Structures are given as C-alpha cells and as structure tokens.
Amino acid sequence: MTTKNSTYQRTEYPRPQYVRESWQNLNGTWKFSFDDNNEGEKAKWFANPSFTTDINVPFTYETKASGIGEEKFHPYIWYKRDFDIPEKEVGKNVILRFQASDYKTKVWVNGTFIGEHIGGNAAFSFDITNAVVETKSNELVVKVEDSNSCYQPRGKQRWIDENFGCWYVQNTGIWQTVWLEFVNKERIDNVKITPNIDTSSVVFEYKLNGEVDDSWRIDTTISFNSQVVKKVSLNPNRSNATYEVDLLSEIHEWKVMHWTSEHPNLYDVEFTLLKNNEVIDKVTSYFGMRKVSIKNGQVLLNNRPIYQKLLLDQGYWPDTMLTPPSDEAILEDIDKTMAMGFNGVRKHQKIEDERFLYWCDKKGLLVWSEMAATYEFSDEAVENFTKEWLEIMQQNYNHPSIITWVPFNESWGVPNILTNKKQQAFTEAIYYLSKSLDNERPVIVNDGWEHTISDIIALHDYEEVGKVFYDRYKEKDNILGNKIPHNHQKYAFAEGYEYQGQPVILTEYGGIAFKDESGWGYGNQVASEKEFLDRYKEITDAIKSIPYISGYCYTQTTDVQQEINGLLNEDRTPKIAMEKIKEVNDANVDK
Template identity: 35%
Template sequence: MKTTVCSIFAVVLFTFFNLSVKGQYKMQPVSIQTRWAVQVSPVNALKEYPRPQMVRSGWTNLNGLWDYAITAKDAAQPAVFDGKILVPYPLESALSGVKKALLPSQNLWYKRSFARPDIKSGEKVMLNFGAVDYQCWVYVNGTLLGEHEGGYTEFSFDITAALKAGNNEIVVKVFDPTGEGIGPHGKQVLKPENIYYTPSSGIWQTVWMEVVPEVSIAALVMTPDVDKGVLNLEVKGKGKPEIVVYDPVSKQEISRRFASLEMTNDGAKGTIKIPNAKLWSPGNPHLYDITVKLGDDEVKSYFGMRKISVDKDAAGVDRIFLNNRPYFNLGTLDQGFWPDGLYTAPTDEALAFDIRAIKAMGFNTIRKHIKVEPARWYYHADKIGMLVWQDMVNPNQGLPEGAKAAFEKGAKETMAQLHNYPSITTWVLFNEAWGQYDQERLTKWMKGNDPSRIVNGHSGELLYVNEKLRAARENPYVAADMTDVHAYPDPMNALKQPGKAQVLGEFGGIGVFIPDHQWLSGSAWGYIQEKPAALAAKYKIMNQHLQLLEKEGLSASIYTQPFDVEGEQNGLMTYDREVVKVPFAELREIHKGLNPEVAAPSWLAMTKLVSAKDADLTEPALVYAKAIEEYLKGKKDPAFLKKLVMMAGQTGDKAGTARFGAAYMNTLKEPYSAEDIAFMESITKKVTDKGFAILLKQAGTDRTAYVKAMNVIYADVIAGFVPKADSKPDWNAVEAAIKPYGLPGEEMFLRARTIHLYNQKDWAAYVPVASAYLEKFGSGISESDRQAFQAAIDQNRGKE
C-alpha cells in the first residue's frame, strides 16, 4: 500500500512538473510545420544520446528550457534575462519559443542551473556541446572555462574545478554575425541583394554532461581496410585498452584483444583482423559493434567495412567503385533545413525520416550540402544505408582577413569529427567558386589527411544554366578524384580526364507548387516550373538521359533537391515533409535503371517507416477556378483568402495574387506576426502594393522587412532609371523618386549608385558617393562589399 501511494505521488508530482515547465514554453507561429513539431516539449527536447560513435552509460542531458537575453555586443552579462528559450533549437526558429533575429551588433546569452553530479576522487565532469553558431564563451559559476569558434563542430570543457556543492550555473555568450563575419556560414545569408535561408544562431545541437574517470578514452579513430580484411584502430588515451568486436547479426564475438596494440604518445594503435568481413553498402548496411575499455572507462561504438575508390571498369573507363565494384552514386542534394527548427530537426525520428524518405525514393547517395549535421544524422545514414558526399561549409565568399584560417580550421575539425562514419565516402572541398582559393593545395591536403575516401575538389566549377556556361576557370579539377559539372535544369556529363571519375554534382531543380504546404505564400522558385501532373514525366526523361550518360562514363548524379527549402519549391517533397510530389514507388521504378538494388526486398524493408501523402495531380487552374467561384459567392474568411493567394501564384495569375493578397491583408491586424510580415514580403512587388506601406512601417524594427522594402524600391523605382549596365541615369531624378521611402529608399539609392559607378569605373563620381554610402550604411553591409568599396575609394581618392 505504501509503495502504491508513493507511486501515485510520484506520478502526480511528475505531471505537475511537466505542466509547470510546459507553461513556460510555447512554440512560436510558423507558416508550415512538420508532423514532429507537436511532439517537442521542454522535457523531451532531443533526448537521445548525442554521440553514437562513442557511447558511455552515464550522462546528463542539458537540453530544455534555459534563460536567454539579447544585448549589445559590448554589453556585460545581463542581470535580468529576457525570457526562456528551448535548447537546442536556434534562436530564430519557431521551436525555440523565441523566434527572433540576432544581429551582427548583438550577443546572445544563455543561462541555466544544474546539480553537481556525484563524482569520485579523480573523476572529471565534461561539459559537451554538439554545435554553437558561431563563436561562444562558456562560464561555470562565473569562471570562464573556454571559448570556441566555428558553428558546425563539437567541443568540450572539463568543468570539474569550477563546480561547487548543490546548484551550479552555466552561462554561454554567443556572437554570430552570420554572413558579416569571417567564418563559414553556409546558406545562412541575409543581405539586400542575396537572400538565402533564415539564419540559425546560438546553440543548435545537444548540450550534455558526462562523468569520466581520470584515465579515460579521448577518441577512437577507425579506418577499415577491405583489401587486407582489417580494421585500423587508434585509441586516444593513456594506457592499454581492451577491445571486443562483435557481430550483432550473427551474434558472434569476432575479436577480443587486450594490450596488444602498439603504444603511442597519445594512446595505442594497431589492426584488428575481421575474417570473412561482411561489407557495408546501401543494399546491405552491415555494422560491427566494438567495445573499448581503458582502465575504468568503457565506451561502445561501431564500424563498417567499406572501401571507396576510383578505378577502371572492364571497359577501361574511370568510375567510382564501392567495395571494388563500379557503383553509380545516384544522389540528391540535401540541405538539412526544417520549417520549425531551421538547422535543428524537431526530433530524432524526424532526423532519421529524411534519410529513410530519400532511400524510399530510390536514391543511394546524399550530398550533404554546405552543412555539417549532428552526429546522429550520420549514425542514421550508417544504419539505414546511404552513401554521403560531405561538403565543407564554404568560407565567407569575400574572403575577408581571417576567413581562410577559419575555413581551414573548420574543415580540419569536420574531417576529424566525421572520420569514423562508413556512410561518408566523399569529401567535397568547394562549391561553385564560393570563396574558392588555393584549390590544389587544399585538395592535396584533404587527400593526404584522409586517404580512405575520395575527394571532389570543386563541385560545379563548371556551371551551366539553360546550357549557358556561367563559370569556368583553368584546371578546375586539379588533384581531385573526379571532374564535376553542375547543369540546370537538364543533365550533362562532366569533362573526361585521366584517372578521374565523371560526375554531375547538381542538376534538375524542377519547381512544383503545392498549395497549403508553402513557406512563402506567393513564391515558387525553381530553375523551371512544372505542374504536379507533369513532374513525373519530366523527371523520368531526365533520368533516362542519365542512363545514356552513364553508358558514356558518368559515375554519379546529384538531383536538386529532395525537399523544398523556404522559398525554393524544387523538392521532390514539400518542406513540411507531408506531400511527396511523385509517389515513392514510381520514383523507385524511375531510378531502377541506375540503382537496381531498389527492387530488392531488403531495400524496401529499410523504407517501411516512411509515409507521406501523394500530390494532387488535378489541373491547378481548375481547382483555382472553383475556388474563385466560392469567393464570388461570398466565401472570404482569412484562411480561404490566403489559400486563394497561393493558388493564384501556382497558376501565374498576377492580378489574382494582387487582388486576393490585398483582401487577405485587410484581415490582418497590428501587431503583425512574423508570418504576417513574411506573407506581405512574398506578395509585395511594387511600392503601390498594400503590403509595401506596412513593410516600410515595420522596417524601423524588423531587418527582414527593411531588406524587402529595399528590394521592392530597387525593382519598382530605381531599376527603370538604369535599364542597362552602361546607362547614364539622372541620379537627381532617382533621388527625388525615392524620397518618400525614408531610410530604406536612401540606402538602396546610395547602394545602387555606388555599384553602378563602381562597375562603370567612373571613379571621380564614385568616391564621394561610395564614401557617403559607407559612412551612413556601412555597418549593415557584408564585409566583402565593405572592403571592396573602401579599397576602390582608397585607390581613387583625389580623382573626384
């Protein structure tokens, strides 16, 4: 009876605590969200052990509600914080509960308390971070433990000496200038002429603590050698390790070794024989378990026996080989963004879903584009069976002072952090000349640093759009294992060079608009546009051409892209992962010619947990026409009006977009939500549009609205004065025309005039205009632009 009462009390107490915590948190509104968002709460935020390649039994998850504050960059730690944030979701995401932008002039602060773990004499408490974007300083009980720079790599601090009995306090200060800084930032860029995707600032991967013995394992380095039938193993840590290798499928111990590895300055290394090794591949992703003990420390891990190479096939053609056989890498370009979590997947199930969905489509390869994922993403790729081409996160494209060092530091950390995952077969150094430099040196460094993988030194150095070459440099594939071309929309083959595989690093980009599943109501970008019913046929023809190119030497293709991302509607699934635009079974049938494994029962078994709705193939104009009939009969509720705007955009009805957009905006009330502002931004094209006046009003406090207002002013007002690159506009008339639009108009006027005079090399006129622009607005533009404009001023001063 006593036990029952205690149990009931415990349940009541837990329920009360759960409700109390939930009361402090509310997901912010977002235009669309994934099915997993509703599962997120402060008590279960990404609760899985975050480092599956080195698992210890004792750990404490520090995800959950933290205090947060945003201050000026030079301000001290705030005495009072702004509210609660759900870690590890980025500040700008809906799932964080905050959804605010962090400016380059600001710092973001986190704070939480925790109980001191029980530790024995000689034990250490390690505080671990999966990733914090971009630069952070970590304090425990007021003591600075250290700092870390780089938004994509993990780091740890020994916090033992700073701990006290009872409650302890962690404070994390974050500086994230995104594209305005020197560090790699991926596609998190926001500036007037170049908008990619919403930035993700601050803590965006799991934070956790673990207690480790004084003598402990710092790291494992595992490199399979299929030809020799061995695993090359390094155990970082002082002492002689005991190692057990186990096959979970046959349930047999493969090897047990103790103190038989060669001792080194920082640990031990050697080889472990894997007799009759079962090789890892997408069709059979076989993994071995490994347990390593060092003194009182024990970690569990896994590895796969896999070989990747470029060799000649029976016809003498250089191709990508997997496990000593030609293997066409049929891939897709995955950017890893989420409507509700941005850089952070809502749940671990969601993280795995993306890989399963891509496999259900019939792909065997993912190019992980300009992002490093959490460790568990690669674990799922290993378990599910998917080849991964891992991009390095591009350097700041303007290469300001310090950018090269930051890029090389990040690349080195990335390769070390991801070394053990068998799914990763290819490193991609540069993408489409984004910040490219010293390509030969860096490609050779990458190959020397990891001979177990192949290197794509430059993906898309040759870039074709509508069969027109946009970029080309001399010897673009020096030292690499492959030649790589990007071709939009239709596929083409890369250059043939001795000893290198030919690959198509990107192609496709077919835009298909699915109403009710849009991040932006009035935007549907793709390299080409198709209706849902036409997508399957167009995509099939592209893949038939791939089969022809494969016979001519093509070794890999990467389709853009598996999921829509924000304003891009060129995914095979919608951004919320709810609608697949071509049924999975049909996609597998299309892909069968290049990936025959998709027909195997084992392949289908690995995709059984994937579900999504098939796209409605009804002619969109017919659906839209019926909706207009309902409007004419009086149906004008806000949700219906918003849907009409989407349908108008899908069918290209500009008049309808303007009419129904204005009608919907009439239903909106101040204060406007972020979704309201986003809607206005998506359909506002002219200064006379209803949404423009609202954006102009919001521009004083909302940088996104400010940037959108600038873009509208340029497109609708200034561009008409400058129809050609060699135009000689009446700048006094331009200035008069933009006067009604305040600071956004003035900034866009000065920016447009500065760039125009810079391109024309009219230095006499340029110097005073550019000087005025930088003096008034220079703090808000990119570092690369600021440096270029200032350099031109310095070189030509005195000519005015």
C-alpha cells in the same frame, strides 16, 4: 511575449559513434537575452545573469521551436542554466560538450571563464572540472557572437536582412545538443577506426589522456550480431597507440562482413581501459568494413563500381531550421529518400547532426559530407575555413556512410578560382590536407564548377531538355577538355588544370518546381504531376545514357523556406507519388 515551446525536445544520446554511460543532457529550457550593444561582458553578465526570456535549447532563437521565433539578426546573445552533479558522478572529471554552436561561443561556469570556440559547424568541448561545485547547483552561462561576415563558413545562411535565391534565415547560437560527460582523468579520448577489406583487418588508433605507464592496458572487443569476433589487448607505452586486428573469423561463411548500401553490416566494438587490472574507462562504438576507391573513371565501393543516385539534402525543417527536431524526423527523411530509389545524399552546405550520420550508417544511405562555405576570399577566410574543416573531418571520420568529402562548392569562397593562383593554391592545400587525414575517401575540390585538383569531377547543370543535355555531353572531350562550358556558364576546370581520367558525376540537376509565384525554383515551373514526371524522366534518362557519367544528384529533397524545388514539401509530404520517382531512378537506360 515569450513562452516555452515544449513540443520539441532533443533527448537522444548525441554522439552514438562513441558512447559512454555517464552523461547528462542539458537541452531544454534555458534563460536567454539579446545583447545588441555588446555590453554584457563589460557589465559582467556572466557573474550576475538576470535573463528573463526562456529559450528551448538546442533550437536557435530564429526558430519557432525555440519559443522565440524572431528572424531579425542579433549579433550577441546570452544563455544561462543551472545544473547539478549527480551523486554517482562525484569525483570524476566533468566535460561540457557542445555538438554545435554558431559562431563564437564563450563559456563561464560559476562566474569563472572556461574558454571559447570559434566555428559554427563542429562539435567542441571544455573540461570544467575545476570550476564546478559538486555539493550544490552550478551556474552555466554562455555567450555566442555571430556576424554577417562572408569570411566565416556560413553555408546557406543569408548575410543580408532578407532571404534571397537559395539563401535562408541565419542560424545564430546553440543549434545542437549541449551535454555533460563524466569521465576519469585517465581515459580513452578518441579512437580513429580505419577498415581494410583487402586485408580483412581494421586499424585502431587510440588517443589517451593521462600519464601512461606500464600498468595501463587497452582491451578491445569486436562483436558481430552479439557474437564476439575478436578480443585483443594492448599495453600502450605512450598517449598515442595503434593496433591492427585481423577480422577473419568463423562466425559467418564469408569470414568478414562488408558494409554496403544493400547490407549495411556493422561491427560493434568495446574499448576498455584498465590500470593495474582495474577498469577506469569504457566506451562502445561500431564500424563498417567498407572501401571507397577509384579505378578506370569509376567510383568503387568494396572494389565494385557503384552508380550513385543521390539527393541534394539541405537538412532544414519548418519549425527548427537546421536542427533536426527528433530522431523520428531524421529517420523519415532517410526512409523517404530510399523509398524514392536514391542510394545516397549530398548533404549540402551543412555538417549534419551525428544522429543523422548514425542512422545513415545503420540504414546504408551513402553520404557526401560538404562543408559550409565562406563567400569571400581573404587570409581570415582561409584560416577560419581550414581550422573548422580539420575539426569536422576528425569528428566524423569513423562513419562508414560518409564516402566523399566535399570542402568546396561552386567557387563559393574562391570566386576567382578560374584564374587566381592564390585561390587555386588554397583549394590544393585543402585537398592535400584532407588526404593527409584521410586517404581512404575521395575529396572533391569545387563541386560543380571550375575544378583544380579533385578525385571526382562533379558538374552542375540545370538543363531541362533531355536531348539538349545529351547533345551537349555526348562528346566527352568537349566538356572535360574545357572546349565548352558544361552549363553554358562555367568550365569544368580552372585554368592550368586538366582532366586526369577521374569519374564524372552530375551532382546538381533538376530543381523542378510546381508553379507558385511566391516561391523560387530553377528554370520553368510545371503545372501538373505528368509534366513533372515527363521532365524528370527525360533529363534523368539523358544523364544515364552518357557512358562516362557514373552517377547523379537531383536537387532536392525538400522545399526550404522560399525555395520550392523539393520532391517533398517542407512538412515532408510528397509532391509526387514516391514510387513513381523510384520507377524512374530504377529504370535501366541504354548507353
């Protein structure tokens, strides 16, 4: 028997980096059906849906929060709900937005096919204006197709019937907010925001929709703490326009307020599009004045070296899996991460909800944004990965908390990268493609293992004994000269590549689990808090004592299903007093 689960409701504005007032949340109870024989399209379910099961969107059918909670994989599923156009929005264009749906999503409105999107991690949208009826209820039908293919970016989702190692129950269908946005045909579709602290300026790249002519004007108002810093106007002559704004002002003695972990200052910005002096679109946003760069083997934040103390964060919750259950749950993870003395997260194998990134922007938590991996190499995998990676970079570019892009991890999807020239070329192509969109952030190619071209050398090593770790890493050339495998198994560089003076960060270590025969963790499990803290301190101090290592990432924030090496349990209760973890992270160690 299926029942509606009303415990979890996602009602927050889903895209806080680009806000319009006119919107409608479509989360909540939808009708739902499995279609294991893939007969729905042929039978025209989109025209006459008769689904009888309820599902709580945006939680996938595998989750308890969905009201279904069935973990068996179903490759074809259908959704249906009705919606009305509010009277005040009549006459506007209607945009249907999905923050994420895994994996191939097809949409019908009132029986009319609207379009499809392929990819499980990026946001996407459809203009459904011509299909809606403003005077009566509209019927929205969605089909999602998924598979166990290792050619599609799937992150930590299993592709066999049972969980194994650190791979978990699959994620099928709508898993982030679905919503409507009501806009004029002539509007500002997007603004790419690039800060430059060296010139105390910010560049806005506007993408406009409609036939631009001399009657158009864009007003941009920048504020800090509710005080107007600058207001500028631009008369665009085409659909893409750029404007650089000098931010120097007298609102503060420092003239420009930078964004840092300790002081995550944000400027508010309002974009107003006018035609013949009449407002036709208005969007609010924000940005942080910060710079990420590399110099002399160190990562710099705002031209100053920063020692990164990161947590590997997989973003799973017991009842909702990949979907954050609420803003409060997001904030709890961020606050506890910072309370334990970490200044950032490596968001592992997941493109996180934009609400998470928003709160990281507000709180000052650094984020490494890592793509969900494929697991086999083919032309199809290259195409799937590349297309979605571009969408994700464009979607999340403006978030100041993101300081590093991580397209590849541990040779997943490029298993023969050590010697295979095609796979090496693919990673180089993604590196340069990423740089063409964003030359402001470091890009890591193959985090953990055999690097090709990469701005940071990120190594993974689950060594448990501090002295053994120190002895292996103390001679820099042994590791970075490819003389020895850095973790007994993998070399730092693929064949044909060599160290070019990049920063070195240990981006996976630890994984210390308490004794539990039913769970999986890295290495030997511990029996007491003292045993845990002794090992944690010993290995963390050893990392800090290596002069050329400029940061670390501990595995991991929470337990996830069968994986039990979190600092927090799945329900977010600490296993160890958080202040004791913080004490180790805060301690200075002689190098």
